[in-house]
Amino acid sequence: MSTTPHLVAVDWGTSSFRLWLLSADGTVLAEQRSQEGMTDVADRGFETVLESHLASLAVPDDVPVVICGMAGSRQGWVEAGYLDTPADVGAIGESATRVPGTSREIIILPGLAMRSPDEPDVMRGEETQLLGASLDRTEGARYCMPGTHSKWVSMRGSVVSGFETFMTGELFACISGKTILAHSTGGGGAVDPRNPAFASGVRDGWTRPEMTTHHLFSLRAGQLLHNWSDDENRARLSGLLIGSELSGAGVRGGETIVLVASGALERLYHVALTECGAKVHDIDADVAVQRGLNEAWRSYCAKSKNRKPT
Amino acid sequence: MSTTPHLVAVDWGTSSFRLWLLSADGTVLAEQRSQEGMTDVADRGFETVLESHLASLAVPDDVPVVICGMAGSRQGWVEAGYLDTPADVGAIGESATRVPGTSREIIILPGLAMRSPDEPDVMRGEETQLLGASLDRTEGARYCMPGTHSKWVSMRGSVVSGFETFMTGELFACISGKTILAHSTGGGGAVDPRNPAFASGVRDGWTRPEMTTHHLFSLRAGQLLHNWSDDENRARLSGLLIGSELSGAGVRGGETIVLVASGALERLYHVALTECGAKVHDIDADVAVQRGLNEAWRSYCAKSKNRKPT
Numbered sequence: 266m267s268t269t270p271h272l273v274a275v276d277w278g279t280s281s282f283r284l285w286l287l288s289a290d291g292t293v294l295a296e297q298r299s300q301e302g303m304t305d306v307a308d309r310g311f312e313t314v315l316e317s318h319l320a321s322l323a324v325p326d327d328v329p330v331v332i333c334g335m336a337g338s339r340q341g342w343v344e345a346g347y348l349d350t351p352a353d354v355g356a357i358g359e360s361a362t363r364v365p366g367t368s369r370e371i372i373i374l375p376g377l378a379m380r381s382p383d384e385p386d387v388m389r390g391e392e393t394q395l396l397g398a399s400l401d402r403t404e405g406a407r408y409c410m411p412g413t414h415s416k417w418v419s420m421r422g423s424v425v426s427g428f429e430t431f432m433t434g435e436l437f438a439c440i441s442g443k444t445i446l447a448h449s450t451g452g453g454g455a456v457d458p459r460n461p462a463f464a465s466g467v468r469d470g471w472t473r474p475e476m477t478t479h480h481l482f483s484l485r486a487g488q489l490l491h492n493w494s495d496d497e498n499r500a501r502l503s504g505l506l507i508g509s510e511l512s513g514a515g516v517r518g519g520e521t522i523v524l525v526a527s528g529a530l531e532r533l534y535h536v537a538l539t540e541c542g543a544k545v546h547d548i549d550a551d552v553a554v555q556r557g558l559n560e561a562w563r564s565y566c567a568k569s570k571n572r573k574p575t
Numbered sequence: 576m577s578t579t580p581h582l583v584a585v586d587w588g589t590s591s592f593r594l595w596l597l598s599a600d601g602t603v604l605a606e607q608r609s610q611e612g613m614t615d616v617a618d619r620g621f622e623t624v625l626e627s628h629l630a631s632l633a634v635p636d637d638v639p640v641v642i643c644g645m646a647g648s649r650q651g652w653v654e655a656g657y658l659d660t661p662a663d664v665g666a667i668g669e670s671a672t673r674v675p676g677t678s679r680e681i682i683i684l685p686g687l688a689m690r691s692p693d694e695p696d697v698m699r700g701e702e703t704q705l706l707g708a709s710l711d712r713t714e715g716a717r718y719c720m721p722g723t724h725s726k727w728v729s730m731r732g733s734v735v736s737g738f739e740t741f742m743t744g745e746l747f748a749c750i751s752g753k754t755i756l757a758h759s760t761g762g763g764g765a766v767d768p769r770n771p772a773f774a775s776g777v778r779d780g781w782t783r784p785e786m787t788t789h790h791l792f793s794l795r796a797g798q799l800l801h802n803w804s805d806d807e808n809r810a811r812l813s814g815l816l817i818g819s820e821l822s823g824a825g826v827r828g829g830e831t832i833v834l835v836a837s838g839a840l841e842r843l844y845h846v847a848l849t850e851c852g853a854k855v856h857d858i859d860a861d862v863a864v865q866r867g868l869n870e871a872w873r874s875y876c877a878k879s880k881n882r883k884p885t
Contacts, residue, residue, distance in 0.1 A: 339799075378800055384789075385796040414755075414792060430792040435754050443753045444745050445589075445724075474785035475822040479694075482724060482740040486695040489649075490688055512785040 266292050270328045273319065274558035277311075277336035278390055279303050279413070283551075284318055286328075291559050295322050303335040311342035312367060319369075329370040331562045333554065334390035337362070337373040347378035347387065354396040354557075355423040358564035374561055377425060386430050390554070391416045397557030398525050398548045399423045408523045409514070409538070410550070411507075411530045413438075417514040431510040434530075437503055446481065446502065449488045451495025455529055456503040458536040460496065466504020467511070467537045474512040480505050507537045518542025525550050576602055580638045583629065584868035587621075587646035588700055589613050589723070593861075594628050596638075601869050605632045613645040621652035622677060629679075639680040641872045643864065644700035647672065647683040657688035657697065664706040664867075665733040668874030684871055687735060696740050700864070701726045701835075707866030708835050708858045709733045718833045719824070719848070720860070721817075721840045723748075727824040741820040744840075747813055756791065756812065759798045761805025765839055766813040768846040770806065776814020777821070777847045784822040790815050817847045828852025835860050 267288035276283045280302035286295040297318045306314050315330065337345030345362040348354075354377075361372040376389035391410050398408065399420060408418040413434040419426045441450040456463060469480055484502060487493035493501075516522065521544040524534055531547065538545050577598035586593045590612035596605040607628045616624050625640065647655030655672040664687075671682040686699035701720050708718065709730055718728040723744040729736045751760040766773065779790055794812060797803035803811075826832065831854040834844055841857065848855050 379796075380800055382801070384793050385800045386793065387796045387799055429789050430796070431788045432754070432791050433788060436750075436788060436791075439749050439753050440746075443749050444742070474787075475819060477784075477787075477823075478741045478743060478746060478816070478819060479739050479823050481742050481746075483694050483696065486689075486697045486740070489697055490690055490695045491692070506788070509785060509788060513787075513789050 266290065268292075268294060270294060270324055272559060272562050273324060273328055273330040274555055274562075275315070275330060275332040275334075275336075276390055276393070276554045276558070277303065277332050277334040277341075279335045280305075282306075282314070282318075283554075285555050285558075286322055286324060287555065287559055291556060293555065297322065303338070303341050307340070311336060312364075315371075326369055329372070329562070331358075331361070331372050331374065331558045331565070333357075333374040333393035333558060333561075337376065338389055341373075343373055345373040346375045348375050348392070350377060350379045350428070351424055351426050352377050352392075353424045354392050354399065355560075355564065357392055357396060358561035359568045361561065361565050372562075372565055374558075377428070379427060384429075386428060388416055388428060388430070391418070392425070393557035393561060394525055394550055394553040395420065395425065395557070396423065396560055397553035397555065398523065400556060400560060406523045407520070408525055409534060410525045411534045415510055429514065431513060433506045433510045437506055440481065440506075441499060441502060446484055446498070449484050449493075449495065450499045450502055454496070454499070456500050456533060457496070458500075458533050460500035462497040463500040463504040463533070463536065464540050466501040467508035467540045468504075470505040470508020470510075471512045471516070471541050472508075474509040477505055477509045503533060504537065507533060508541075511537060511541050516541050516543050520544070521546055523548060525553050527551050576600065578602075578604060580604060580634055582869060582872050583634060583638055583640040584865055584872075585625070585640060585642040585644075585646075586700055586703070586864045586868070587613065587642050587644040587651075589645045590615075592616075592624070592628075593864075595865055595868075596632055596634060597865065597869055601866065603865065607632065613648070613651050617650070621646060622674075625681075636679055639682070639872070641668075641671070641682050641684065641868045641875070643667075643684040643703035643868060643871075647686065648699055651683075653683055655683040656685045658685050658702070660687060660689045660738070661734055661736050662687050662702075663734045664702050664709065665870075665874065667702055667706060668871035669878040671871065671875050682872075682875060684868075687738070689737060694739075696738060698726055698738060698740070701728070702735070703867035703871060704835050704860055704863040705730065705735065705867070706733065706870055707863035707868075708833065710866060710870060716833050717830070718835055719844060720835045721844045722836075725820055739824065741823060743816045743820045747816050750791065750816075751809060751812060756794055756808070759794050759803075759805065760809045760812055764806070764809070766810050766843060767806070768810075768843045770810035772803075772807040773810040773814040773843070773846065774850050776811040776816075777818035777850045778814075780815040780818020780820075781822045781826070781851050782818075784819040787815055787819045813843060814847065817843060818851075821847060821851050826851050826853050830854070831856055833858060835863050837861050
């Protein structure tokens with residue numbers, strides 16, 4: 266197991282920053298996590314924030330950095346463009362954008378875009394998780410990547426044929442925090458997927474998604490008329506929104522879904538998918554993005570060497 | 576046409592206050608509207624706010640007041656209870672609650688409750704509109720009452736067999752104001768129902784409600800990839816949420832829907848219902864609530880006289 270720093274891998278999202286110092290064989294030598302997402306960082310400057318993390322880990326100046334996520338958006342550090350679907354995520358490294366004017370070598374990976382005239386869609390960050398998650402797979406698979414904006418992705422090997430985003434996580438935060446249901450869903454503790462109201466919400470959202478905006482109001486009425494508790498309502502709200510997403514994604518009983526997630530979200534979606542009769546194949550999201558960043562760097566170097574051997 | 580003040584009719588909601596001074600035949604002699612809804616008024620006191628409006632219209636002390644809406648909720652002025660479905664809205668006057676300790680006679684009308692264990696629901700204020708709207712009708716009808724919390728009501732004559740609330744209006748405000756879509760739906764001007772994006776959203780929401788939380792994200796992606804405008808996106812968002820409501824309400828082509836609404840909401844729902852092939856029978860919401868409050872007062876007096884003749 267190598268202990269020499271080889272690469273800094275960064276997943277830089279809208280509201281979070283995650284950095285891993287990797288050895289050549291992908292071993293995690295050190296890790297940094299913070300809330301310094303794109304929106305918080307714009308004022309201080311991306312390079313300043315990144316270098317302060319690297320300094321705290323004493324990362325030598327010649328160790329390169331590969332970044333995925335919203336840092337590559339128009340409002341981010343340097344716009345890193347999109348690969349259009351159908352897209353081979355194996356190509357994101359070759360299509361990376363070099364951050365100009367830095368002494369350290371820093372590259373940002375592109376996102377994916379579906380330019381459908383009626384239902385356009387975009388992702389940034391998940392394509393790198395998909396690269397990592399698909400390294401061991403050659404057959405076709407459907408990937409579920411839950412989050413603020415959940416992604417459902419159809420792949421064959423490393424080629425993304427299409428994907429769909431559902432605003433599930435953001436809707437949960439918005440509805441439980443900023444509507445009349447804030448009074449009926451309590452202080453925002455974690456949803457317990459073992460609460461029977463969660464599974465009940467999943468079933469209602471999955472089988473009758475057209476009733477979701479009605480079922481939401483039931484949380485309020487149920488508290489008034491039947492003393493439904495805040496914990497129960499929060500679990501039911503989460504279940505309704507996830508169930509509705511599973512309906513939109515067309516999940517069928519017996520189908521195998523590759524769930525790329527970690528922590529609390531992994532547990533919620535695992536229970537929800539199982540409730541709908543799907544078979545779940547779990548892949549840890551952190552491991553997937555580390556592997557994807559490492560692999561993207563490898564193909565970036567290979568391309569650079571082909572063009573101008575050093 | 577009588578010009579003698581007979582009754583003060585008040586629709587006192589969560590975020591709005593509307594008062595009409597009526598003659599004995601229901602003619603509107605004066606009107607007051609403000610944003611002094613239940614939530615704003617709690618500190619100053621309901622009686623203080625009401626009497627200041629009455630003083631500005633020089634309403635004599637012996638003119639009574641009948642109130643419907645959230646002023647009768649547990650967080651309101653005086654809790655006015657519920658009639659349970661199936662409920663005859665003709666009985667809301669007889670079941671009114673007298674506000675105690677006021678020299679002027681003031682009554683608050685009850686709401687309606689559906690105590691279904693799985694899908695409980697409540698309304699406050701719409702039952703009075705329904706009373707007014709159903710005075711001329713004896714046959715069965717489906718009523719659509721759009722708003723912050725839209726109500727769909729099945730009635731035969733004046734009897735409500737059941738109803739369903741959809742959080743459409745509040746979701747529109749929350750999603751367009753408090754999520755990432757705030758950047759893609761602009762400053763909140765009125766939605767133009769003639770914008771083709773509105774009808775397109777209605778069709779998508781009505782035919783594929785399970786995709787609504789996906790279609791929401793398309794607004795963001797459409798702006799990034801195809802320069803969809805804020806106005807277009809706001810119209811599409813409104814159409815998606817209304818179309819999804821129409822799907823949940825089970826609207827079918829050829830069906831007649833009684834639309835109780837006024838102003839901008841009436842125009843949006845009229846276009847949306849027509850887009851789904853429904854026949855729309857319009858009833859002005861303001862007129863309906865005035866008639867309902869007047870009729871409820873009449874039956875309150877009739878009951879009082881029967882019990883203890885004056």
